[in-house]
Amino acid sequence: MTPVVEAVDVTREYVLGAGRKAAAVTVRALRGVSFAVEPGEFVAIAGPSGSGKSTLLHLLGALDRPTAGSLRFSGRDVADLDDVELATLRNREIGFVFQQFQLLTRTSALANVALPLVYAGVRRGERRERAVAALEAVGLGSRLNHRPAQLSGGEQQRVAVARALVTRPRLLLADEPTGNLDTTTGAEIMRLLRDLNRDFGVALVVITHDTEVAALAPRRIRIRDGLLDDGAVAPPAPRALDDAGPARASAG
Amino acid sequence: MSVTEAAKVALTAIAANRLRSALTVLGVVIGVMSVVLLVAVGTGARDEVTAGVEDLGSNLLLVVPGTFEFGQAPTVSKFTTDEVDRLARELTGRAAVTGSLASGETVRAGTVSAFASLLGVTAEFDEVLNREVARGEFLTDSDVATGRRVAVLGSSAGAALFPGSDPIGKNVTVAGVRFRVIGVLDELGAALGVDRDSQVLLPITAAQRLLGTRRVDTIFVKAPDAAALDAVTASVESVLDDRLGPEEYSVLTQSEILGVAGQILDTLTYVLAAIAGISLLVGGIGVSNIMLVSVQERTREIGLRKALGARTRDITSQFLVEAMVLCGVGGVLGIGTGVGLAFVAERFTPVPAAVTAWSVALAFGTSVAVGVIFGVFPARRAGRLDPVVALRYE
Numbered sequence: 001m002t003p004v005v006e007a008v009d010v011t012r013e014y015v016l017g018a019g020r021k022a023a024a025v026t027v028r029a030l031r032g033v034s035f036a037v038e039p040g041e042f043v044a045i046a047g048p049s050g051s052g053k054s055t056l057l058h059l060l061g062a063l064d065r066p067t068a069g070s071l072r073f074s075g076r077d078v079a080d081l082d083d084v085e086l087a088t089l090r091n092r093e094i095g096f097v098f099q100q101f102q103l104l105t106r107t108s109a110l111a112n113v114a115l116p117l118v119y120a121g122v123r124r125g126e127r128r129e130r131a132v133a134a135l136e137a138v139g140l141g142s143r144l145n146h147r148p149a150q151l152s153g154g155e156q157q158r159v160a161v162a163r164a165l166v167t168r169p170r171l172l173l174a175d176e177p178t179g180n181l182d183t184t185t186g187a188e189i190m191r192l193l194r195d196l197n198r199d200f201g202v203a204l205v206v207i208t209h210d211t212e213v214a215a216l217a218p219r220r221i222r223i224r225d226g227l228l229d230d231g232a233v234a235p236p237a238p239r240a241l242d243d244a245g246p247a248r249a250s251a252g
Numbered sequence: 253m254s255v256t257e258a259a260k261v262a263l264t265a266i267a268a269n270r271l272r273s274a275l276t277v278l279g280v281v282i283g284v285m286s287v288v289l290l291v292a293v294g295t296g297a298r299d300e301v302t303a304g305v306e307d308l309g310s311n312l313l314l315v316v317p318g319t320f321e322f323g324q325a326p327t328v329s330k331f332t333t334d335e336v337d338r339l340a341r342e343l344t345g346r347a348a349v350t351g352s353l354a355s356g357e358t359v360r361a362g363t364v365s366a367f368a369s370l371l372g373v374t375a376e377f378d379e380v381l382n383r384e385v386a387r388g389e390f391l392t393d394s395d396v397a398t399g400r401r402v403a404v405l406g407s408s409a410g411a412a413l414f415p416g417s418d419p420i421g422k423n424v425t426v427a428g429v430r431f432r433v434i435g436v437l438d439e440l441g442a443a444l445g446v447d448r449d450s451q452v453l454l455p456i457t458a459a460q461r462l463l464g465t466r467r468v469d470t471i472f473v474k475a476p477d478a479a480a481l482d483a484v485t486a487s488v489e490s491v492l493d494d495r496l497g498p499e500e501y502s503v504l505t506q507s508e509i510l511g512v513a514g515q516i517l518d519t520l521t522y523v524l525a526a527i528a529g530i531s532l533l534v535g536g537i538g539v540s541n542i543m544l545v546s547v548q549e550r551t552r553e554i555g556l557r558k559a560l561g562a563r564t565r566d567i568t569s570q571f572l573v574e575a576m577v578l579c580g581v582g583g584v585l586g587i588g589t590g591v592g593l594a595f596v597a598e599r600f601t602p603v604p605a606a607v608t609a610w611s612v613a614l615a616f617g618t619s620v621a622v623g624v625i626f627g628v629f630p631a632r633r634a635g636r637l638d639p640v641v642a643l644r645y646e
Contacts, residue, residue, distance in 0.1 A: 088561065097554075119566060
């Protein structure tokens with residue numbers, strides 16, 4: 001099967017102070033990253049802050065394009081997609097779950113969940129049906145008309161998960177999904193994500209710096225200084241820098 | 253995203269900041285209201301002047317002193333009753349002729365006094381200027397020939413000087429001279445806030461003696477129909493050229509008077525519209541400003557929407573619709589207030605105001621256009637935000 005997402009030797013550089021040539025500094029956030037996520041897989045990407053984790057997240061979310069290398073979603077290279085096609089890709093194939101939940105505070109849980117369907121051009125009646133179904137799937141069938149402020153943190157994150165699932169994406173991308181929750185609630189959310197991954201066959205990529213969270217995933221990829229350390233699947237990655245890290249999670 | 257979706261999002265955003273939205277809308281309301289109201293006043297003034305001149309009839313010629321041009325200072329008249337008589341003789345059977353001498357004077361009746369426009373006229377005045385006597389009689393040739401001390405009152409002059417009683421047969425005093433009232437004219441109505449019924453008409457000879465002059469200010473010539481105007485004008489000119497230089501008088505038709513008056517009033521209307529346009533512009537800048545604030549505040553929301561699949565176009569139209577809704581609401585309220593105030597002005601003040609369809613359409617169109625023009629910049633800015641940067645925005 002075609003990988004949900006496949007990165008081949010992806011680099012991403014940022015030019016800081018681009019306005020003035022003399023002062024411009026190039027920062028290499030990703031320095032040649034290769035890996036693939038298969039359909040239905042559950043992968044944790046772990047790494048400390050400044051490791052290139054966020055850059056990788058933005059690339060995997062089709063919010064950004066690599067400077068070099070190839071990044072393919074379901075076999076389609078983002079280099080061949082224009083901005084409109086990229087927006088459609090985000091809408092159809094990717095579901096986001098953020099650390100800060102990122103719900104629209106002025107609208108109900110139902111309207112928040114239905115939002116991606118608005119951009120998908122789905123009719124109002126069907127939007128409602130699908131949003132209700134998604135909220136029921138995350139256990140919030142009785143909270144349809146609550147606003148985010150009327151919900152607990154865990155419930156807000158469940159709304160965000162429902163929103164990520166409502167378009168039936170191939171890839172669920174969770175960025176520190178437990179970062180703003182207490183341990184118990186965080187564990188509940190992780191259980192929910194894992195169940196959805198198992199029951200719906202949606203590939204789940206969790207990006208985290210929390211080793212406990214990362215330990216839940218059958219496959220773990222470590223990122224440090226813009227390079228991956230994924231002994232199992234990825235092609236040989238340069239190991240010069242992060243080989244001997246003592247906090248490194250055990251492979252496989 | 254469909255337009256209805258965009259409108260719903262816009263309304264939610266507007267409702268979330270009610271006070272701010274209301275103040276922004278107020279700027280547009282004032283702008284649109286000014287356009288509607290001031291154009292109504294300009295148009296109203298024009299309509300009144302046109303109606304006032306048309307009251308005189310389309311077959312009327314005015315002979316006035318000096319040259320009649322926009323911006324020309326008034327000239328002292330060199331006409332006397334001689335010219336009036338000669339014209340009357342020359343045009344017998346072809347046209348009716350009258351002359352008038354005007355002066356503002358205080359007129360008394362018993363203990364009541366009123367400031368009136370005193371008009372010395374010849375006996376043909378009522379016929380030439382289409383004035384009807386409501387009660388009593390008009391001045392006769394014999395009154396004019398002998399300078400008899402009689403007066404005909406305009407309807408409001410009669411009502412002011414003789415409240416609750418019939419003026420006929422009573423006396424009015426002008427500058428110590430007594431005149432017996434022999435008639436009261438039909439009501440004419442006001443024009444441009446000037447009461448045209450406050451006139452007191454005297455035989456022109458009596459008026460000249462009273463004011464110590466031999467002058468006649470204006471000569472009116474009424475041709476039987478508009479087709480005869482050219483021939484009558486030629487005759488008037490040939491008579492007057494014997495006695496006056498060509499720069500000492502002008503013969504005007506109604507359309508010439510309307511032409512000059514219309515020019516002035518059109519200019520007035522445009523100037524008023526331009527002033528109103530400036531306030532609409534300021535209102536539009538207010539909309540632009542608040543939209544920029546709105547975009548800034550919702551940077552993260554924009555980032556999120558993009559992450560969920562919104563295209564640049566979706567975001568741009570969301571903010572553009574929001575600006576247009578603000579301006580459209582302002583436009584509707586502004587038109588309502590403008591039309592309302594114009595009605596109040598027309599009804600309760602001497603200021604004439606006529607709301608025209610074109611000014612309402614223009615004001616509404618302009619307000620929506622203002623929404624688009626001043627909304628495009630903030631909306632494009634929102635649409636172009638990089639989702640990565642926007643999502644991180646604190």
